[in-house]
Every structure is written in C-alpha cells, then in structure tokens.
Amino acid sequence: MTVHDMKHAASDSARLEAVGGRLSRVDGPAKITGAAHYAFEQQLEGLTHAVLVGATIAAGKVTAIDTRAAETAPGVLAVLTPETIMELKTASDWFGNRPSDGPYSPLVREVTFSGQHVAAVVAETFEQAVAAAALVKVWYDEMPAIVDLSDGKAGDGMPIDAMTKEWGDAQSAFAAAPVRICAAYNTPREFQAAMEPHGLIARWQGDELTVWEPSQWLDGMARTYAEWFDIPFENVRLISPYIGGGFGSKALALAHSAVAAAAARMLERPVKLVLSRPQNFTSYGGRAATRQTVAIGADRNGRIQSIVHRGVNETAVDGMWVEPLGSVTSIMYATPNFSSKQNVVRVNTVVPGAKRAPGENPSAFGIECAIDELAYELGLDPLEMRLINYAEQDPHAKKAWSTRQLREAFAAGAEAFGWAKRSPQPRSMREGRQLIGWGVAAGTYPVRRAYGEAVVKIMANGSVEVESSSIDMGQGTYTILAQTAAETLGVPVENVLVKLGDSHFARAGVTGGSRLAGVMTGAVHKATGQALDELIGLGLSDPRSPFHGLQANTLQVRNGRIASPRGEGPELSIAELMSAVGRERIEAKGDTLPASTTPEERYANYTTIAKSIPHTEGDYSRHSWCAHFVEVRVDEDFGTVRVSRVVSALDSGRLYNPKLAESQWKGGIIMGIGQALLEEGIVDRRHGRIVNGNFADYMLPTNADIPDIQTISVGIPDPHSSALGGKGVGELGIVGVAPAIANAVFHATGKRVRDLPITLEKLI
C-alpha cells in the first residue's frame, strides 16, 4: 500500500487535475525523496539472502555438484541443488495452458543455456551468500551448443503457421512489377535492461505465501506461484508498490522467483533473492534476434503492387517465443498482393521475451527501411512515397480504421522538422567533416483491449480511495487513475488516494501491450460512477439527508461539494452528507466484464492473456500511429553516428495526462536510439555466453547520447478503442525510430546499413 502526498498550486488546479490535464506525478514526491519503497526493499525480521549459481556451459548435463565448501562457509543456511531443492509442480503458461502435470525444478541438471540456474546458496547476509556461492563447484558433460541464428547448426527452423498472412498473388505480382527491391534486415538480441534488477522477497506463513516482487502482472504471477506450490490462488499475495522499470520483462514469475520461494518454504524463513546485473542478462529473455527479407514491387508511379515478407526469430531449445515480424508489414501500406511467413529457430538461449513493442518494433525496421529503399529506387521523396501508398483501411483485416491520424502525423512532423528543406541526394548535406542526414519512418501499435475492475470507496471524511492490483512502473497509473476518479466524482484530486500493487486489491490483467491506461481508466470511471450514483441516491432518498424532500431528480458534486443542479436547498461537503446519513463509507466495485461472465472466466481474464479482445473485433481496426523525423550527423572520417534532432508526431488518441504521455513517448524514442546505434547482445561463439552482460559493455543510451526531442500529439479521442478515448502510448514511441535513423544514415552517407546496431565499422 502506498500513500502519496499531493500538493500543487491551487490556482490552476482544476485544469491540471481533469482527465487530460498536465498534473505532475502523484507518486513523484515519494520517488524524489527516497521514501518510495520498491518491492524488495521491505524490511523483514529474520530475512535471509540467496545467491544463484549459473551454468558455465550452454548445453549439456550437470554431472556433479560439490557443495561441501559452501555449506561450511560462515553464515550459510542451505545450498540448494537440483537434488535438494523441494519439488514443485509445473505451472501453466500465460495463455492458461498447463503443459504437464509433472514436476518442475527451477534448478536444472540438463543445461540448455549459459547462466541457467544450477544451484543456490542461502545465508544470513548477502556478503556471506555471495562468497559461498563462489565455493560451489559444478562439473559438466558439455555438448555442442547452437549459439545464435548465424550458427551453422541452427538451420531454417520451424514454420509458425499462425503467423502466415496472405492475400492476392504476392509472388507473381512481385515478379511482374516494373520496379522491385528486395533486402534483408537483421536485429540483434536486445535486452530490456530496466534499472531495477529482477528479484524478490518470499515469506511463508503456514500455507500462505507473500511475495514482494517487481511485477507487471500481480494476478498472473500469483497464479504461477499458486500452481508451483499447489496452494489456492487466494493463498498467494503479491506486493509491488513501485516497479523500477519493466519494459515487458517483469510480467512473469521466473525460475529465480521459484528458487527464492522454495528456499523460503524449506528454511521457514523469508528469503531475499536479487539477480546480479550480469544474471539479469541470462535469467530471462530479452528481445529475440530477428532476420527479415522484404521484397516490394511497385509501378513506376510508386504504387505498391506486392509485398513478400519472410521472417525468422530465435527461440530457446526448451521454450517458445514468437516475435510477430509481419505485424506492421501487413498493415502499414495499401497493397493488392501480400505474403508474410515466419519461422522460429531454436538456439541455446534463455527463452526470449517481451521487450517494448514485441513484433511491431522489428517488423517496422524491415518495412520502414524497405519503403525508403523503394523511394530512392523510384526517385521519390520518402515522405511522398508513404503518402502515395497510404492505407485508407486495414489492408489485412479489410476493416475501417477506428482512427488513423497518420497523415496528420506526417504533416505536423514534417512541418516542425523542416522536411521541405531536405536535399534529396545522399551525401548532399554536410557541416565541415560531418555528413548530415534526414530520415523519416512511421510506426504503429495495436490497441490491445481487455476487461478490468476497480474498487472505489468514498470515506466518511469525504476522501476517496481507488484500489486495483494493477501497477505503476513509471507510466503514470497512480496519477491518471486519481485524475479519472476526481473528475468522475467531482472532487479535488488531492482528496483521492490511489492504491496499487497488491494482489489482494481488485483484480487486474497484465500491464503490457500498452493496455493498462485504457482498461483501468474505464474501470475506475465505471466504479466511480457507481459510487457517485449511490452517494446521490443517499442524498435524495435517505430521510436524514438535508436534500430529502427537495423533490430534485439528481444532485451535482463539484469540487467535493454537493448541491442540487438548480441551486435550491443546501450545499454540503461529501463528509457532511456522509455524516448526516450516518454512513462510514460507500464502496463500489466496477468492472467492464460482460454481465454473463462466470467466475472461471473472470479468473482466466485476470490471470491469463487468453481473454484479450482482438484489436480488429467488430467493425474497426484499432491502432495508435506515429511518424518520426530524425537528423543524424556522421563523422566522415570515423563513421560515428550521432542523433542530433528528433521530431515525432504521434496519435495515441486522447491523452489522459499529456505531461506523462510525452515522457513515455520520449522514453520509447530514446530506447529506439539505443536500438539503432548501441544495443547488441554479443555471444561468445565457443561457449554460447553473453559476453557483454553488464551496463558498461551492453551499451544503453546515456544522457550525452540524446538530443532535444520534440513530440507532437496529433491524436483525437477514439471511442472504439477505450471508454475515455485513449489509445496505446507506452510501446508506440519506439516503433519506427530505428528505421528512421537507418534511413537518415543512408541519406547522410549513401550507405544502407540493414543490420542493427549501426556501428562505425559498418560505415567506414
């Protein structure tokens, strides 16, 4: 539970506080003073510390583990191995499918990737556990590993038929097109690299488990713990008041989570386990490496006749991850003929996972570079090329867009950037030894909708509490839900206390796919409306109410005060009315599920992703859209690329809080700059190890890498996408950034780099 102190100038508070107002983060004061306690910062009596031992081979068997030295080291309470850790049950996946009823061990004998957990040490202090973990000796029978997609043993992989999208006759139309391009685009293994490492504190009290763990999905993770330990779902409590960044990585309970919870059960003491920074590169998956070929055929006016797309992503030997590479390819441009197919290739890695805009991000890199190449082939301006092929409806679903402000984004972005002043020839703009390039690319992300619920309480003192097991990892959930409740009820926002991050609160589905804000503002709006109805009902009908006998049909609440709309009769504060009618609280639970929903469906809705509503459901295709305009400066002698200017125009529909949405967009753009120029997981080909698994060698953008970024909102309220008209924000910003930079680099240098990241050796 988290309490936020909200103070801001009263003068313009009404404008700031309403939905759509630029209210500063209500969790801000706690975060800037160090008062915000993140999940594994809880202080517990008798806390012990666990440290993991990872495999030093990428494939093979553990033949022996010598734990004697570790067991006798000072402070050591237990050394867990595959032989000694308690047996767990296999949990279901995030679709709710349980692969087997068999046992599960988070410590393995059969190694399928380097760094996989083979043992763990629990000690009284962190230092003792670290020291003892270094004393655990492991022997292996090493087998040859498939280290990555370019490994000769990797092969072509297996087709994922569900990814196939085809219409028309793409191959023949491509062959017949007068203008054709075909190129291959690669993205490397990338990591989410949230600043807060993964970790948890697990505590058992009898058969009840409490887990303090940074989480993008409390209910989904609670389900996994319940299934591992074969206890009722209600016996698991996940607490995650603040999350130090997730970017897709913190939605699942993972092997290290199981180790800590099992150790706590075995020792009957709370256990804290936090992954070291290098372990954060091997204990859960980042974005899978991808390969795409994009072939586009067009007529001489630039009109696309056919797109043929083939994609491959890496997955694990013992787990499946599909990065949908045709997702943007199939909807961005109008084309009468289309074919997209995708394979996955198993390599010896931890199962890849979701990283900001999984699918759309690499997909956009392929198609948005290819369309740029086609523009040069035709001698057309890359922006004009995009407008010539503008998709007036969803080319794949053949449905109308709910809203698509992409044309407006191109126009607003080009105007602010000064695109009209661009000299079209590559290498034609320079300043001294710096080659200057201007590039453009578009991005999109589907509106992933889901059902949600929230509890809203009007307290005796007139304050309002909102409860949800959804979370805030920096997107601004605390703030926009406070704004939603305040506006709906008619109270100042400082009277609203939002409580998140506790699985005992009202249920919530996964915070991912940019769905949370739309789902939760809808649920809070509905719950608050119900509470307001009850409050007004009491005011009108309770004999003790001063409004009783007023013959009014309704009452109005403004700025926390209740009166009849016509101004007759008294005006009361909410607290005065609550007191008059003798009520301690009004509590309303609002959910957006259909009334016919069964308890089983309700459980599945919040603990799996199986109940998500398709973005093409009904008559519309729903997506957010953006256009990025980028300037790069490339040192002619050294090939170093610096992004010097970014203007992005984005359509996320209605913004619930533009101040926070702009921050999220910029964050996505900055992660895209990292993807384009810096980020790459490098694998040692001998041992299949990530060799740059730390923050010095896996390079994230630093402050010195980032120029001024201008974002422009071109969205309009989209009633088909969410209750209050918003579309997705969090993923959108990154989609299209890398191709915009690659296109700018081509414009600057005349060199087309199709293999991310664009490092200097690829340019000199």
Add this chain to the structure above:
Amino acid sequence: MTSQIQTIIDPPEDGHFRNGLATNGSTPSPTTLSLHLTINGRDHALDVEPRVTLLDALRERLHLTGTKKGCDQGQCGACTVHVDGERVLACLTLAAQVEGRSITTIEGLANEDGTLNAVQAAFLEQDAFQCGYCTPGQIMSAVACIREGHAGSDEEIREYMAGNLCRCGAYPNIVAAVRQAAQELRS
C-alpha cells in the same frame, strides 16, 4: 581511523590477508568492524564485515533504501551519494572507507521541515523520471553537478550527467530540471 582503513585495504606483503581475512583456507572467517557513520547529519553505529559496501550498509543494515542498487559494478550511477559533498558511487565504496566523513543520501537532501531541494522540486516539475529507480542517483549527481559548476549549458549538463543511466529515457527532462535548478540556485 585512516590507519585502520589502510590496514584493511592494503594487501600484505605476502599476498595473504590476515586480520580475519585469511585466504589460506576455503572458508574465510571475516572479522566484524564496529563503525560509526555520519549519514544525513546523524550518527549511526553498526557492526559489519570489512567487505560490506556503503551501498549494502545503507540498504540492508540502516534501511536507508532511497539509495538504489542498479548494477553493483559502478556502471549505472543509481547508488550515487555524497561523501563530504562530492558524488561517490556507494557500490564501489566500502562502508569502512567513509567512517568519519559526512555522508548525504537522498533521504537527507530535503530540509528538516520537508522543503524540497531545488533539484528535487525541478525533477518533479519537469517530470524528470518515470519509474523513479535511477532518480535518487540522478538527483544526487545533479546537486553535485551544479555545485561543481558543470551545469553552464545543456551540452555540459548532458556530459556531466552521463554517468547516471536512465532506462525510462527521461534524459531531456533531466537536462531541463538541472538547467532550471541551476538557474534558481544562481539567482
């Protein structure tokens, strides 16, 4: 105190630590140091092993969790604190090294009455954070950056704040916040 730190840090001539840190066996038996640390103007007594970092002493022993652990390798800046007014990475500093020196953490930056430091207030106003995990380190670094005279231009701020990583990508807003706070502090 300085001499005691020297005996802990300097390797003995034969390469084997004694004084409880013997490495001649597989099971070292570290001694415990009784330290007095001055943190945010208050004295704290604690008994820790010599190998305990300032960061873990703050977070695990003194429950001052505002100072964050991002990498524990001196690569991210999330653990930035002030030692005698200078920015220092608490993960690369042993607790024993800072006895007798004045340590300031994020919890000690605001006034006793709760009035925010100008940098804290600017971070809130400029929305210079999202998840908030790098934020204490950013703020401690920014206070020192301004004090060092390295906030004269946006370029200078970017350079001298480059040791503090922010994965949410709040950099432009961090630059704006540092610029604003520097201007307020100058006037």
